[in-house]
Amino acid sequence: MMLLLSLAARSLRNRLFISALTVLSIALSVTLLVGIENVRAGVRESFSGTIRGTDLIVGARGGTTQVLLSTVFGMSTPSGAIPWEAYERWSTHPAVAWTIPYSLGDSHRGFRVIGTTASFFERYRFRDRKVEFAAGRAPAGEREVAIGSDVAARLGYSVGSPVTLAHGVAAVSFAEHEAHPFSVVGVISPTFTPIDRALYVTLDGLEAMHAAELADGGGLAMGPPGPARSAATTSSEPAITAFLVGTRNRFETLQLQRDMNEDLAFPLTAIIPGVALGQLWQTLGSAEAGLRVVSVLTVFIGLIGMCVALYASLESRRREMAILRAVGAGPRTIVSLLVLESGMLALLGALTGVALVYIGIAVGQGPVEARFGLSITARALGRTEWGYLALVVSAGTLVGVFPAWKAYRASLADGLSVKL
Amino acid sequence: MIPGAGFPFTGPAVELRDIRFAYRSGPTVLDIAALDVHAGERLFLHGPSGSGKTTLLGVLAGVLLPQTGTARVLGADLATLSGGDRDRFRAEHLGYVFQMFNLIPYLSVRDNITLPCRLSRARRARLRGASADSQAEHLAQRLELGSLLDKSVTTLSVGQQQRVAVARALIGSPELVICDEPTSALDADRRDRFLELLFASCEEAGSALVFVSHDLSLAPRFARTVELGALNRAA
Numbered sequence: 001m002m003l004l005l006s007l008a009a010r011s012l013r014n015r016l017f018i019s020a021l022t023v024l025s026i027a028l029s030v031t032l033l034v035g036i037e038n039v040r041a042g043v044r045e046s047f048s049g050t051i052r053g054t055d056l057i058v059g060a061r062g063g064t065t066q067v068l069l070s071t072v073f074g075m076s077t078p079s080g081a082i083p084w085e086a087y088e089r090w091s092t093h094p095a096v097a098w099t100i101p102y103s104l105g106d107s108h109r110g111f112r113v114i115g116t117t118a119s120f121f122e123r124y125r126f127r128d129r130k131v132e133f134a135a136g137r138a139p140a141g142e143r144e145v146a147i148g149s150d151v152a153a154r155l156g157y158s159v160g161s162p163v164t165l166a167h168g169v170a171a172v173s174f175a176e177h178e179a180h181p182f183s184v185v186g187v188i189s190p191t192f193t194p195i196d197r198a199l200y201v202t203l204d205g206l207e208a209m210h211a212a213e214l215a216d217g218g219g220l221a222m223g224p225p226g227p228a229r230s231a232a233t234t235s236s237e238p239a240i241t242a243f244l245v246g247t248r249n250r251f252e253t254l255q256l257q258r259d260m261n262e263d264l265a266f267p268l269t270a271i272i273p274g275v276a277l278g279q280l281w282q283t284l285g286s287a288e289a290g291l292r293v294v295s296v297l298t299v300f301i302g303l304i305g306m307c308v309a310l311y312a313s314l315e316s317r318r319r320e321m322a323i324l325r326a327v328g329a330g331p332r333t334i335v336s337l338l339v340l341e342s343g344m345l346a347l348l349g350a351l352t353g354v355a356l357v358y359i360g361i362a363v364g365q366g367p368v369e370a371r372f373g374l375s376i377t378a379r380a381l382g383r384t385e386w387g388y389l390a391l392v393v394s395a396g397t398l399v400g401v402f403p404a405w406k407a408y409r410a411s412l413a414d415g416l417s418v419k420l
Numbered sequence: 421m422i423p424g425a426g427f428p429f430t431g432p433a434v435e436l437r438d439i440r441f442a443y444r445s446g447p448t449v450l451d452i453a454a455l456d457v458h459a460g461e462r463l464f465l466h467g468p469s470g471s472g473k474t475t476l477l478g479v480l481a482g483v484l485l486p487q488t489g490t491a492r493v494l495g496a497d498l499a500t501l502s503g504g505d506r507d508r509f510r511a512e513h514l515g516y517v518f519q520m521f522n523l524i525p526y527l528s529v530r531d532n533i534t535l536p537c538r539l540s541r542a543r544r545a546r547l548r549g550a551s552a553d554s555q556a557e558h559l560a561q562r563l564e565l566g567s568l569l570d571k572s573v574t575t576l577s578v579g580q581q582q583r584v585a586v587a588r589a590l591i592g593s594p595e596l597v598i599c600d601e602p603t604s605a606l607d608a609d610r611r612d613r614f615l616e617l618l619f620a621s622c623e624e625a626g627s628a629l630v631f632v633s634h635d636l637s638l639a640p641r642f643a644r645t646v647e648l649g650a651l652n653r654a655a
Contacts, residue, residue, distance in 0.1 A: 003538050006529075014526035089647040092567020319521045325483070326496070326541045327588065331505055414514065416600075417474040 004333070005144050008340040011404045015313060023349045028394055029355025030297035031360065034385045036291055037087050038357060042376040047073075050193045051273040053125030055253045056245040058082070058090070058270045065115065065283075067269050067278045071102055071242040079238040086266040095252040096408055097247055098123045104241040107356070108165050110149050113199045115206035115240070121146075123246060124194050135159050136186030139166060142205040145187035148196035157184050163199070165209060182209075192375035245270075299392055303399050306345055310338065310403040314410070321411045331408045338404035346396020350389045354381070427514070428546075429494045433457040433596045434480060439489035439539035440654075441475060449475045449597050450486065451654035455646070457628055459595070462619065464639045465632040467648030471655040473632045476648070477600055480630065481514060482506035494595050511540035515627065516588025519601040522585035523573040530556055530569045546592040554639045559587040563617050563626070579610045586618055593625035615641060 013021040023035030059067035071190055091099040103115030121131050121138040136159040139146050163182040247253045260270035361378045369375055433456035441450040449472045457463050467473040478484035479491055482498045491498045494513050508565050523532045537544040537552040560566050563583040582602050589597050603611045622629045639645045
């Protein structure tokens with residue numbers, strides 16, 4: 001057995017270039033297969049971690065997914081607004097333990113500006129952790145802003161830096177609120193969630209900023225007015241875009257949700273984060289299944305490539321087989337040799353593929369996080385991934401049976417006289 | 421004789437009687453009434469191409485089974501052995517040298533020579549306690565290959581490769597060594613030296629030698645010459 005392993009290894013090394021190419025092709029397909037599984041699990045973990053501590057997310061009338069995406073993940077522009085008195089009514093509801101109001105729609109040089117209250121810094125949990133400060137503190141006054149770590153890094157802000165906020169979410173906005181400059185009072189420690197890419201001001205601060213702009217020259221309004229602003233023009237109370245709810249008792253969440261959705265005075269869209277995420281995943285489900293099918297096919301392609309390479313090598317190895325037979329190796333030894341060769345190639349390919357997954361994660365983690373706000377961390381391989389690897393190695397070994405059989409038949413027919 | 425018994429066989433090396441052989445669906449290639457090779461004898465089989473010499477060697481090595489007749493090699497009737505048993509028999513008792521391309525390209529000289537002992541426990545047992553490596557060194561010395569043991573075989577000249585093949589054939593002192601035109605690729609002066617070394621090593625090991633070639637000028641150096649054209653009625 002040791003002898004066969006040694007022969008197989010040396011034989012592969014003798015055809016180093018082809019062997020390396022074969023290993024690479026299997027490795028790449030394994031990277032795809034295992035990588036997709038890994039990233040998929042990582043993305044789900046990342047998303048659900050962001051909202052695990054919240055029982056309900058409430059927005060103005062709109063689609064469920066839209067509320068989810070816009071409030072927590074900062075994607076897509078929110079629609080509608082919730083009047084303050086409606087919010088107050090719910091925040092004092094007996095079933096509600098805490099609320100965090102959000103006011104969205106403003107931006108600063110491409111990063112979202114979110115108006116909220118102190119309860120955000122006290123109550124919000126992501127992956128069971130609190131929002132903490134690397135420097136400074138939460139905003140309290142009208143001109144104070146706390147920024148996420150990405151914002152600080154990208155724009156070079158620190159505690160004390162002046163910040164001008166713009167209306168709308170364009171990177172360059174025509175309506176700069178120059179009348180109401182803010183100042184950074186805190187930098188939030190990295191969370192690897194969309195928090196890192198946002199700026200946080202108080203609701204008062206946001207309101208004061210909009211009021212100042214109105215007073216300055218409302219004619220500057222280019223494009224559609226933000227929802228919070230248009231609601232503010234009709235009442236003197238601030239309006240918010242959405243709010244998060246923590247209920248006193250988990251069991252009351254469902255009833256509370258129904259009450260909010262069916263409220264006669266001002267119906268809202270209240271969603272249960274886990275359920276909404278589940279629906280989101282289901283939508284993606286068929287895409288994921290498609291991806292998985294593609295990656296399984298690439299594994300097949302890699303294995304077929306290996307089979308082809310082994311087959312092609314047989315012709316030039318007929319003399320080698322004859323020598324082995326002359327020296328006393330039976331046909332079974334020859335079959336074992338070839339099956340071992342393909343098994344070793346598959347094993348090396350699988351290992352290399354996994355290594356590439358981790359290298360890929362290490363290299364791509366930063367850019368993906370910056371671009372999409374997704375944190376892909378290196379995870380240990382799960383049962384599914386080990387299953388895939390075992391399948392690849394066994395399939396690779398089995399694939400070797402085909403050229404091995406051919407070599408067996410040829411060595412019997414050739415005997416000791418190989419007609420070269 | 422039981423294959424794998426381990427002790428050197430001292431009876432006749434080869435006894436063929438009424439052998440007839442044809443390939444799958446072809447004409448009769450071998451038709452031999454009788455052929456004997458005695459223990460330790462040096463036999464020259466002279467045959468041009470087409471005289472069936474490669475087929476005869478295949479029968480002697482137990483790779484090909486004749487359709488009729490008895491092929492007794494070292495006392496064993498090869499027809500009574502299964503394919504696996506014949507392979508093991510060959511591993512233990514035979515040495516074979518091809519005309520050229522004798523060596524496994526991805527193994528060193530040393531590993532090529534010791535290969536039979538690593539593939540067959542019975543062959544290794546014939547070393548009687550000595551290690552395969554030390555035996556390989558001894559043979560390499562006798563065949564003037566001493567400094568080449570750890571080299572890659574691709575760096576060797578043809579003559580050196582043939583001598584390595586002889587060393588491999590002789591490790592473990594098999595009772596029968598078969599050579600299929602081993603000198604055709606060598607030039608004249610190397611040829612003589614090769615034969616000298618071959619004979620000396622076979623003598624030391626006590627092996628019978630069956631040497632096939634179309635070059636009749638080599639015949640005088642052998643104890644006996646057999647004309648394959650006369651011996652093989654199908655030639």
